[in-house]
Amino acid sequence: MNNLPYLLSLFGTAEAPAEGGVLESIISFAPIIVVLIVFYFMLIRPQQKKDKEDRAMRENLEVGDEIVTAGGIIGLVVSVKEDTVVIETGSDRSKVRIAKWAVAQNLTAKEKADAAKK
Numbered sequence: 001m002n003n004l005p006y007l008l009s010l011f012g013t014a015e016a017p018a019e020g021g022v023l024e025s026i027i028s029f030a031p032i033i034v035v036l037i038v039f040y041f042m043l044i045r046p047q048q049k050k051d052k053e054d055r056a057m058r059e060n061l062e063v064g065d066e067i068v069t070a071g072g073i074i075g076l077v078v079s080v081k082e083d084t085v086v087i088e089t090g091s092d093r094s095k096v097r098i099a100k101w102a103v104a105q106n107l108t109a110k111e112k113a114d115a116a117k118k
Contacts, residue, residue, distance in 0.1 A: 057103070057109065058103050061085060061106065062080065063077050064077060065077045065109065067085075068103075068107060069103060070104045075087030084097050085097070085099075085100055
């Protein structure tokens with residue numbers, strides 16, 4: 001019934017490494033370091049790049065650009081201020097003021113980039 005000695009043998013002992021054991025300690029942490037490096041290059045770095053591109057797109061909004069908001073509203077930019085954008089939607093020319101962070105895509109810039117590629 002008493003499995004404590006068996007469980008302790010599975011996890012090893014808590015003894016300090018002997019002389020020359022520093023290299024062994026570094027080698028034992030190597031897989032963790034490799035996973036962190038892969039995690040950085042596969043997840044964190046691409047997300048930072050995408051965030052930087054999105055920030056640049058929002059800063060370069062101009063009057064007359066056609067945009068899509070995070071909620072899916074499509075409209076033409078009428079006015080650009082520091083933190084807000086006024087867009088005109090629909091055929092009845094309704095105007096809506098939105099926060100800049102809510103702009104998901106700039107369709108005009110995307111069309112210009114596609115035309116430049118051709």
